[in-house]
Amino acid sequence: MTIALRTLDDGAWISVNDSREVGVSDIWTLPGHEFCNCETPHVLLEAFSGVDLRGVDTHVIADAVGMCIDCGTRDGIDSLVVGRIVDGEFKRYEPGSVQRPSVAASGDR
Amino acid sequence: MPTDVEEWKDEIYGTDIRDHIERFAEDGWESIPDDEKDAWFERFKWYGLYHQRAGQESYFMMRIGPPGGVLEPGQFRRIVEIADEYARGPVSNPEFGNGWLDVTTRQAIQLHWIRIEDVPDIFEALEDVGLSTVQACGDSWRNIVGCPVAGKDKHEHVDAAALADDLHDTFKKNEAHSNLPRKWKVSVTGCDEGCGQGDINDLAFEPAEKVIDGETVTGYNVRVGGGLARNEPRFAKNIDVFVTPERAVEVAGGISALFRDHGDRENRYNARIKFLVDEWGPEKLRDVLQEEYIDFKLETAGEDLRHSYSYNAGDADGKHDHVGVYEQDDGNNYIGLNVLMGRLGIDDGYEIADAAEEHASGEVRLTQRQNIILTDVQDDKVDALLDNPVFDEYSPDPHPFQRGSIACTGSEFCSLSIVETKNRQVRFSRWLVDNVSLPEGVEDFHIHLSGCTASCAQPQIADVSLRGMKTRKDGEPVEALDIGLGGGLGENPQFASWVSDRVPADEVPGAIENLLANFDDAREDGESFREFVAARDDEELADLIEPEETSYEDPFMHNTKQTWYPYAEEDGLDDSPAPARADGTPIPSDD
Ligand code: HEM
Ligand code: SF4
Ligand SMILES: [Zn+2]
Numbered sequence: 001m002t003i004a005l006r007t008l009d010d011g012a013w014i015s016v017n018d019s020r021e022v023g024v025s026d027i028w029t030l031p032g033h034e035f036c037n038c039e040t041p042h043v044l045l046e047a048f049s050g051v052d053l054r055g056v057d058t059h060v061i062a063d064a065v066g067m068c069i070d071c072g073t074r075d076g077i078d079s080l081v082v083g084r085i086v087d088g089e090f091k092r093y094e095p096g097s098v099q100r101p102s103v104a105a106s107g108d109r
Numbered sequence: 110m111p112t113d114v115e116e117w118k119d120e121i122y123g124t125d126i127r128d129h130i131e132r133f134a135e136d137g138w139e140s141i142p143d144d145e146k147d148a149w150f151e152r153f154k155w156y157g158l159y160h161q162r163a164g165q166e167s168y169f170m171m172r173i174g175p176p177g178g179v180l181e182p183g184q185f186r187r188i189v190e191i192a193d194e195y196a197r198g199p200v201s202n203p204e205f206g207n208g209w210l211d212v213t214t215r216q217a218i219q220l221h222w223i224r225i226e227d228v229p230d231i232f233e234a235l236e237d238v239g240l241s242t243v244q245a246c247g248d249s250w251r252n253i254v255g256c257p258v259a260g261k262d263k264h265e266h267v268d269a270a271a272l273a274d275d276l277h278d279t280f281k282k283n284e285a286h287s288n289l290p291r292k293w294k295v296s297v298t299g300c301d302e303g304c305g306q307g308d309i310n311d312l313a314f315e316p317a318e319k320v321i322d323g324e325t326v327t328g329y330n331v332r333v334g335g336g337l338a339r340n341e342p343r344f345a346k347n348i349d350v351f352v353t354p355e356r357a358v359e360v361a362g363g364i365s366a367l368f369r370d371h372g373d374r375e376n377r378y379n380a381r382i383k384f385l386v387d388e389w390g391p392e393k394l395r396d397v398l399q400e401e402y403i404d405f406k407l408e409t410a411g412e413d414l415r416h417s418y419s420y421n422a423g424d425a426d427g428k429h430d431h432v433g434v435y436e437q438d439d440g441n442n443y444i445g446l447n448v449l450m451g452r453l454g455i456d457d458g459y460e461i462a463d464a465a466e467e468h469a470s471g472e473v474r475l476t477q478r479q480n481i482i483l484t485d486v487q488d489d490k491v492d493a494l495l496d497n498p499v500f501d502e503y504s505p506d507p508h509p510f511q512r513g514s515i516a517c518t519g520s521e522f523c524s525l526s527i528v529e530t531k532n533r534q535v536r537f538s539r540w541l542v543d544n545v546s547l548p549e550g551v552e553d554f555h556i557h558l559s560g561c562t563a564s565c566a567q568p569q570i571a572d573v574s575l576r577g578m579k580t581r582k583d584g585e586p587v588e589a590l591d592i593g594l595g596g597g598l599g600e601n602p603q604f605a606s607w608v609s610d611r612v613p614a615d616e617v618p619g620a621i622e623n624l625l626a627n628f629d630d631a632r633e634d635g636e637s638f639r640e641f642v643a644a645r646d647d648e649e650l651a652d653l654i655e656p657e658e659t660s661y662e663d664p665f666m667h668n669t670k671q672t673w674y675p676y677a678e679e680d681g682l683d684d685s686p687a688p689a690r691a692d693g694t695p696i697p698s699d700d
Contacts, residue, residue, distance in 0.1 A: 004144065006113050008147060008150075008151070009524050009525065010377065010378075010525065010563065011378075013524055017143075017144065018143055018144050018145065018146040018147045019143075019146075020163045020166075020524075023162075023163055023524065023670065024524070024527070024561075025525075025526065025561075025579075025668070025670045026668075026670070026671075027579060027586050042586070044578065046527070046562060047339075047525070069578075069579045069580050069581055069589075069611065070581060072611060
């Protein structure tokens with residue numbers, strides 16, 4: 001089954017099979033992401049710039065722009081795992097749950 | 110690779126969308142196939158329908174765009190009637206009640222909580238009085254903006270209203286210009302005050318004169334590539350073209366076609382013409398326009414009137430914002446009324462329509478500062494017209510903190526927003542009026558609040574610019590605002606510089622209070638706020654801001670985007686009554 005994945009409304013959200021699944025303006029916890037100098041960056045997502053599927057167990061990976069709410073670094077975020085596809089259904093990850101880049105980048109790092 | 114949006118537009122776009130809207134309306138919300146929703150909602154924008162944010166599925170925002178913001182007699186009343194019948198939400202808003210319309214920064218009207226099932230009836234009611242939602246959103250010619258008193262103003266040099274109408278008539282429902290790479294915002298200014306705000310539009314016509322064959326001709330200079338969105342603000346650039354009113358439509362068509370053919374359709378973030386102007390420069394743009402799109406020889410730019418632009422120019426004695434009672438060129442008056450955050454209640458709307466019809470022509474105009482103007486009031490009718498309690502609230506003489514406030518849609522309805530905006534800005538202005546006195550001679554003070562970097566409230570051209578952010582306060586994430594200072598238009602427009610980041614929203618009124626006190630202490634005699642800011646670097650300015658908690662209370666510090674509606678009693682996304690059928694009953698989800 002093919003999964004329709006796209007960002008819409010100028011990067012306001014990620015659509016999975018024509019349903020709005022992940023929106024901007026949540027704060028994502030990104031330990032080890034080297035986003036900024038904070039030990040655990042807490043990054044407010046401002047816009048998604050792309051979305052893709054990756055890996056055997058099909059992670060949904062987004063590119064985004066965000067800002068660390070503690071130190072104010074604004075930058076792009078590559079390969080943020082926002083959820084996964086299980087039996088054709090999207091399971092969203094919680095923004096506050098721990099996001100390790102090692103999981104995210106298993107495909108191409 | 111073309112984007113999904115480009116593929117959808119290739120399949121069906123423009124006027125062909127109408128039949129499908131009628132079909133879905135007839136068969137109801139649930140008839141829109143699940144796997145076609147993204148495509149249809151993107152296309153609906155062309156007809157001025159924008160699906161509201163997550164938690165509000167099946168409800169739409171509807172935008173109506175009268176060129177130059179001119180609502181002819183009868184049109185304003187009709188919009189109020191439509192809002193009355195179709196634009197009410199499941200719960201009410203604590204500041205604005207349930208049932209209102211929004212006047213926008215592009216001289217349009219926005220209605221919310223619209224149901225697809227009602228759209229054909231609404232279209233019919235609009236068309237019946239000559240109004241339309243066509244191209245109010247989507248990738249095409251948006252509402253054409255201009256001086257809100259064009260045709261009536263003493264300062265006018267060239268008839269901007271006529272050109273705005275010509276452009277509207279030519280480029281709405283025009284197949285060759287229906288599908289552009291991105292939105293296309295056009296402004297026409299005819300006066301020597303610059304109130305068309307051309308500098309922040311994709312295409313701007315500005316009044317100018319030129320000697321041609323020994324004769325002085327009035328017409329327009331052309332600028333291209335302005336826009337505020339996405340941390341990439343640009344002022345439109347002079348492309349060294351003068352055009353007569355007779356040929357302005359042709360030149361506009363040439364530039365629009367150039368954008369259609371050369372704009373970036375692969376990357377929507379790079380699609381606006383400002384990026385093409387970045388890449389090519391104004392000279393190349395002019396060359397390509399001349400060679401590929403225009404059949405006659407373009408004149409070089411004429412003498413403009415920018416030196417006299419006073420609108421939002423930051424001078425202490427600067428241009429009024431059209432709020433107040435002013436004489437028209439025909440001896441009648443226009444009355445500009447303050448509409449707080451552009452939001453106008455339905456009952457008030459009826460009162461205002463009655464007053465305008467009884468004591469004036471019934472024409473109502475919309476300004477780019479989210480206010481309205483009643484035109485054609487005879488001298489001896491002014492007092493009678495204003496003798497109605499509704500004008501205490503929609504006042505021709507509001508406090509500077511109220512007349513200077515603008516706020517975008519924000520987290521109430523908008524997907525991109527980071528913070529609550531309109532209600533917050535009402536509370537800010539109320540607190541400032543009660544607690545802060547303006548330094549001497551400051552009669553105009555603009556505070557613009559946008560919920561995100563898209564900048565729909567035009568924050569970068571305000572004295573105090575506020576932009577949605579988040580920060581941590583007492584360990585918890587809270588809604589916050591970046592603060593910028595010193596923006597404005599005029600001969601030499603200036604974007605605000607962002608000097609203070611992530612100020613918790615409840616400390617912003619205190620910050621403004623302290624900033625104004627510090628300005629008052631340190632300013633030189635008669636120095637305007639904009640001059641004061643221009644004379645200082647960002648660090649110095651940041652020190653003057655001093656955020657602080659005060660008696661101001663902010664009910665929206667939590668994440669208002671994680672609600673289905675920030676003001677509902679039960680506001681969690683799980684409590685949402687959406688999607689709903691036409692009668693408002695929630696549709697159970699099937700998973
Ligand atoms: C997603 C939902 C959005 C909503 C509800 C929204 C709402 C509005 C409103 C109410 C206005 C003024 C009215 C008008 O155009 O008639 C406006 C103007 C504007 N919009 Fe948006 N907007 C949205 C998305 C965006 C996006 C994605 C961008 C940019 C990428 C953007 C950029 C602007 C700018 C810069 C203006 C005002 C400045 C000008 O005069 O050009 N908006 N928007
Ligand atoms: S500025 Fe941002 S939050 Fe405000 S209406 Fe525009 S897109 Fe929405
Ligand atoms: Zn950080």
